[in-house]
Amino acid sequence: MSSNNDSTDSFRRIDIDRLRIKVDLAPDLRVKFVGRDLALRKIIDWAERGVSAPIVVYGPEGCGKTTWLRQSVEILKVMNYKVVYINLMERSLDKALVYSEDLKDLVREFISGTLEMLGAPLSSAIARLIDLAPAIAHEMIKRFRKPKIAILIDEAFQIMRPEEAAVYVKTLLNIIEHPSAEYDRIIAVVATSEGRSRSEIGRHRWAHLMPMWNMSKNDFRELYDQTPGEKPSFEDVWRITGGNPWVFRELYMAKWNINEVIIETTRSKDLTPYFVDRWRSHLEKAIEDPDHLWHKDVPKELIDEMIKRNLIIYNMYERDPVLWIDQPPPRKDLEIGVGEEVAWQTPLHRESVRRALEKMKKTDQK
Ligand SMILES: Nc1ncnc2c1ncn2[C@@H]1O[C@H](COP(=O)(O)OP(=O)(O)OP(=O)(O)O)[C@@H](O)[C@H]1O
Ligand SMILES: [Mg+2]
Known part of the structure; x- marks a missing residue:
C-alpha cells in the first residue's frame, strides 16, 4: 500500500475544489485559491499519518506560504482536526489567530490575558501569541480525548533571533514527543521567509526543513487568467x-x-x-x-x-x-x-x- 495512493484517494475524496478559499490578491481583486495541488496533497498526507517532527517551510518572500497555510486550515477542519493558525505579521487579531469552532472556549481562556493587553499596542498582544501556541496545544491534548490537532505558525521567525527560532522548534517537537496526554495525530508546521534561521534549525534534528518555490508555470497561468483588464x-x-x-x-x-x-x-x-x-x-x-x-x-x-x-x-x-x-x-x-x-x-x-x-x-x- 503506497502512501502516494493513499493521499491520491483522500485528495479525491476530500473534493479540494469545493474547499478552495477566496484570496484577496489586491484590494479590488478577489481570486480563487489557485493550483498548488501537490502542496495540498502534502497536508492531506500529513493529516492521515501525523508528523514525527515539526515541518519548517521556507521559500521566497511572497511565494504563497501564508495563503497555502490558510487554505490548509479549511482542509484540516474537514478532516476533523482541531486547528490553530497563528500569523505574527498580521495587524488584526482576527487574522492573526484563526481556530476551529470547537476550540473557541479553550482559546478564549488562553488569550483573555492577551486581549486585556489590547490597551497596549495590538502588535505586542499578537507577538505574545507565539508563546501561547505550545501551551494551547498541550491543553488541547489534555482536554479532548485522543484529538487530532494541527498547529500552524506563520511568519514566526521574523521576530526571533535564529537561535531562538531553533529553540522554538524544539518546543513544538516536545509536544509531539512528550505530550501531556494521549493524542491521535499531530501536525505542526512553521512557515517563514526569514532565511538566516534556516541553517541554525538545520544544524539540529528538531524539524524537517522543506522548501516551497514560486508557482509552477501552469498554476501561474491560471492566476494570470483570473486577472481582469489589459x-x-x-x-x-x-x-x-x-x-x-x-x-x-x-x-x-x-x-x-x-x-x-x-x-x-x-x-x-x-x-x-x-x-x-x-x-x-x-x-x-x-x-x-x-x-x-x-x-x-x-x-x-x-x-x-x-x-x-x-x-x-x-x-x-x-x-x-x-x-x-x-x-x-x-x-x-x-x-x-x-x-x-x-x-x-x-x-x-x-x-x-x-x-x-x-x-x-x-x-x-x-
Ligand atoms: N495559490 C494562490 N492562489 C491565489 N493567490 C495566491 C496564491 N498564493 C498566494 N497568492 C497571493 O499572493 C500574495 C502573496 O502570497 P503570500 O502572502 O501567501 O506569500 P508568503 O510566501 O506568505 O509571503 P511572505 O514571505 O511575505 O510571508 C498574496 O496576495 C496572495 O493573495
Ligand atoms: Mg507569509
Missing part, C-alpha cells in the same frame, strides 16, 4: 515574476508599470552605493548566473547579506518533489534567475540589483 503577455509577466504571486500583485497594483516596481524593490532592499560598489564584481556575475555565489571564493559576508535581505535562496535542494512542499523549480533556468545551487528569489529581485549597479555606474561616470 495586461502584458503571459510570457512577459512570467519573465519578471518567475511565478511569484506577490510580485504579480505588485505589478497589477502598479498598473503593470514594471519599472516602478523595480525602483520600489531596489529601495526596499537597501541597495546602497556602498553595498553595490563593495560587491560589484560578484553581483554582476550573480546576475548572469546565481550559481556564481556558490564558488568558494565568494565571501561569506556577501552571501549572508543577500540571504538577510531576502534576495537569494542559497543551497537549493535537489529537485525531487518529495523534498519540496509543491512543485520544485527547474534544475536551472537562467531566464528566471534559478541556478542549480543558488537562485534569485524572483527575477524582480535580480532586476533590482541590476538597476542599482547600473545607476551607480552612471553616477560614477558623471
